[in-house]
Amino acid sequence: MCPHEPGCPSAEAQDREAARTVAAHPEQGWSLLCNGVVLFEDTGELLPNGAIIAPHRPTDMAITAA
Template sequence: MCQHQPQCPSAEYPDREAAHIVAHHPEQGWSLLCNGVLLFEDTGELLPDGQIIAPHRPFGTEHIVTAA
């Protein structure tokens, strides 16, 4: 699927999120990567084979609200 040189990582590789974006819809919260992965703004993913990857934000990045 990828036409880039060097070729982007395929959907099976751990670094699949490094592939180029071919469609970006921030108003809907998703992007399509050239390797066929749907990447969601919450860091969840849908792979071309239908496999779902749960959101995986790093620990400690939650927004903390304090009382004023």
């Protein structure tokens, strides 16, 4: 259970990435969140139940004329 007040979002919640980081390993490209989610630097996720969330960072940048 999450000891934080207010509690962190669950691993099943849409805002699961808002949970607090409990272990960060930037040299390896991942962090463990309080809700058990492993968040990768490419925005991919591994949920506690083994489900995988594909990377979802924005990759298309709008090109504007100067």
